Amino acid sequence: MNKVYDNKAWWLILPMLVLVAFSAIIPLMTVVNYSVQDVFDANTRFFTGTEWFAQMLNDPTLQAALLRQFAFSMTVLAIEVPLGIGIALIMPKKGWQASVVLILVTLPLLIPWNVVGSIWQIFTRGDIGLMGWGLRELGYGYNITRSTVDAWGTIILMDVWHWTPLIALLCYSGLRSIPEAYYQAARIDRASKWSVFRYIQLPKLTNVLVIGVLLRFMHSFMIYAEPFVLTGGGPGSSTTFLSQSLTTMAIGQQDLGPSAAFSLIYFLIILLVSWVFYTAIMNMQKEKQEEGI
Amino acid sequence: MAEITLKTLAHSYLKNPTSPEDYAIREMDHVWEQGGAYALLGPSGCGKSTLLNIISGLLQPSSGEVLFDGELVNDLPPEQRNIAQVFQFPVIYDTMTVFDNLAFPLRNVGIDEAKIREKVREVADVLELTPQLKRKAKNLTADEKQKVSMGRGLVREDVSAILFDEPLTVIDPQLKWKLRRKLKEIHRRFNITMVYVTHDQLEASTFADKIAVMYEGQVVQFGTPRQLFEQPAHTFVGYFIGSPGMNFVDVRVRDGKLLSGKHVVPVDQRVCSIIANTHSDNIKLGIRPDFIEVHDTPVDGGMEVDVVGAQDLGTYSVLSLRFGDVLLKARIDEEQSTPKGKAFIRFPQERIGMYVDEYRVEINHE
Numbered sequence: 001m002n003k004v005y006d007n008k009a010w011w012l013i014l015p016m017l018v019l020v021a022f023s024a025i026i027p028l029m030t031v032v033n034y035s036v037q038d039v040f041d042a043n044t045r046f047f048t049g050t051e052w053f054a055q056m057l058n059d060p061t062l063q064a065a066l067l068r069q070f071a072f073s074m075t076v077l078a079i080e081v082p083l084g085i086g087i088a089l090i091m092p093k094k095g096w097q098a099s100v101v102l103i104l105v106t107l108p109l110l111i112p113w114n115v116v117g118s119i120w121q122i123f124t125r126g127d128i129g130l131m132g133w134g135l136r137e138l139g140y141g142y143n144i145t146r147s148t149v150d151a152w153g154t155i156i157l158m159d160v161w162h163w164t165p166l167i168a169l170l171c172y173s174g175l176r177s178i179p180e181a182y183y184q185a186a187r188i189d190r191a192s193k194w195s196v197f198r199y200i201q202l203p204k205l206t207n208v209l210v211i212g213v214l215l216r217f218m219h220s221f222m223i224y225a226e227p228f229v230l231t232g233g234g235p236g237s238s239t240t241f242l243s244q245s246l247t248t249m250a251i252g253q254q255d256l257g258p259s260a261a262f263s264l265i266y267f268l269i270i271l272l273v274s275w276v277f278y279t280a281i282m283n284m285q286k287e288k289q290e291e292g293i
Numbered sequence: 294m295a296e297i298t299l300k301t302l303a304h305s306y307l308k309n310p311t312s313p314e315d316y317a318i319r320e321m322d323h324v325w326e327q328g329g330a331y332a333l334l335g336p337s338g339c340g341k342s343t344l345l346n347i348i349s350g351l352l353q354p355s356s357g358e359v360l361f362d363g364e365l366v367n368d369l370p371p372e373q374r375n376i377a378q379v380f381q382f383p384v385i386y387d388t389m390t391v392f393d394n395l396a397f398p399l400r401n402v403g404i405d406e407a408k409i410r411e412k413v414r415e416v417a418d419v420l421e422l423t424p425q426l427k428r429k430a431k432n433l434t435a436d437e438k439q440k441v442s443m444g445r446g447l448v449r450e451d452v453s454a455i456l457f458d459e460p461l462t463v464i465d466p467q468l469k470w471k472l473r474r475k476l477k478e479i480h481r482r483f484n485i486t487m488v489y490v491t492h493d494q495l496e497a498s499t500f501a502d503k504i505a506v507m508y509e510g511q512v513v514q515f516g517t518p519r520q521l522f523e524q525p526a527h528t529f530v531g532y533f534i535g536s537p538g539m540n541f542v543d544v545r546v547r548d549g550k551l552l553s554g555k556h557v558v559p560v561d562q563r564v565c566s567i568i569a570n571t572h573s574d575n576i577k578l579g580i581r582p583d584f585i586e587v588h589d590t591p592v593d594g595g596m597e598v599d600v601v602g603a604q605d606l607g608t609y610s611v612l613s614l615r616f617g618d619v620l621l622k623a624r625i626d627e628e629q630s631t632p633k634g635k636a637f638i639r640f641p642q643e644r645i646g647m648y649v650d651e652y653r654v655e656i657n658h659e
Contacts, residue, residue, distance in 0.1 A: 184351050185384035189398040189445055190372045199386040199397075 084167025
């Protein structure tokens with residue numbers, strides 16, 4: 001191919017470049033700017049290099065928060081994905097029942113984050129909350145402000161309640177797109193219910209599940225408002241997740257340099273894990289193809 | 294292996310069907326004999342697929358009986374009917390290899406692996422799928438996928454019939470021909486009853502020994518391709534089979550003569566007497582364009598017509614002829630010159646069909 005020198009067509013990417021600059025590069029670079037300096041006031045600042053980064057990475061509180069964050073995200077993924085698929089499978093396919101169930105399933109998705117936190121805060125109160133009161137009446141000393149197990153259990157339950165519908169809806173639409181002939185052929189081939197799921201439904205759900213898993217991972221890894229409203233990060237710091245630690249540092253303590261460094265690390269972790277998820281799932285498919293040939 | 298009998302079968306997709314139009318299948322009796330290669334031919338929406346799904350058990354008929362070898366199977370689900378069905382679009386199990394796809398129906402009933410391997414090899418060989426056996430079914434071309442779909446029907450030894458629901462829709466014309474021959478070959482080799490649904494008369498006549506033509510939820514004729522062409526039992530069969538379709542002319546009998554409009558159509562006295570005995574007003578004379586004799590000059594027993602058009606189709610031409618109020622099509626060979634302006638046509642007596650209320654009445658030409 002002939003290489004064109006002085007190709008003016010390059011100017012055509014300028015509008016896109018401007019757009020990306022405003023949407024991503026400029027805001028992000030502000031954070032980068034703070035992360036490598038110690039700023040005292042408008043005129044006084046010192047260059048610190050990687051000092052903030054090293055400090056953040058070695059901070060035991062943040063390390064603990066990071067581990068908690070991973071534990072939380074993996075737990076909710078492990079519950080919500082299978083549960084969502086299961087719900088999608090038993091949802092009615094047509095008629096008025098389908099519409100009613102669809103609306104009921106969608107409802108939790110429409111509630112704002114801190115409202116969800118408030119709802120569950122009231123729901124789990126020992127004196128007036130149905131769940132808190134009920135559990136105590138049944139003889140279980142339920143208390144999310146004292147027991148780490150109770151607090152964790154409640155937050156996971158809340159997240160499952162709030163977000164499983166997303167997976168269920170994605171899978172429901174995926175299932176609806178499978179042509180009837182597949183089910184008919186499976187009946188003719190005398191496939192069991194499990195085989196139909198394993199060889200027809202699950203393979204056809206791969207694409208929506210990639211989207212579902214990525215969305216749920218990113219969402220849950222950034223969770224803030226719900227646990228903040230429900231437990232305030234307690235008891236102790238047992239439910240303090242990454243974004244809450246960050247907010248405390250940036251807004252509460254005004255430690256702009258460390259917060260900026262921390263933000264960047266946070267962002268890179270999400271990017272990295274999402275990339276790993278994505279390539280892992282895509283590679284799974286690719287390997288299968290190569291095996292075949 | 295089975296003979297499939299349909300007894301007073303009818304089906305409607307509505308809960309409370311009232312008029313005949315509400316039925317996808319109108320009450321019918323039919324027998325598909327063991328080992329036959331049959332085509333079910335008809336336009337879209339005539340009930341072909343419905344009938345197929347009733348035979349395979351995917352659909353419960355509103356009334357009537359389905360019998361396999363005299364045994365009632367109405368209440369058996371498709372899993373227990375020993376029927377294979379190939380659908381219009383290939384159905385394959387994406388994540389499995391071709392081998393696993395073909396083995397799937399056998400594994401589902403717990404046949405041992407050695408036997409499965411042998412059977413799959415045999416079928417793959419017939420379908421020329423052997424080189425693809427280890428590949429993922431997902432990466433095959435459309436025709437290979439459709440062959441896999443067919444193969445899943447063929448591996449089963451217990452299969453009593455294979456139903457094909459327009460299986461070659463997604464296939465290139467050239468491959469279509471090849472696959473159709475493959476099907477015929479398989480039919481000869483395995484001696485399985487095959488019912489092949491299509492709306493393509495060419496496909497039907499190259500595949501089947503006998504064709505059932507369906508129209509508005511009924512089988513209007515069941516016969517060999519030749520019978521369908523030469524003696525259509527219903528005006529629809531006349532229109533649908535052959536290209537161009539059969540000519541139909543409204544006629545009546547007055548004073549012992551057959552009249553079309555003001556024209557007298559010369560026919561045997563026998564024809565007139567049969568027609569005179571019916572009480573219907575709906576009487577038609579049918580003749581294939583292939584059988585109309587066209588002359589440039591007046592002939593004995595000929596009728597004068599206006600030539601309004603001619604279409605050259607290579608080895609033959611199709612003439613449009615105005616006869617009274619109707620436009621007739623006539624097919625002439627390329628050697629014959631195309632008449633201009635006026636022409637004279639004659640209907641050979643043995644080629645004429647008489648239709649009362651759209652159905653053919655037999656006339657004994659002796």
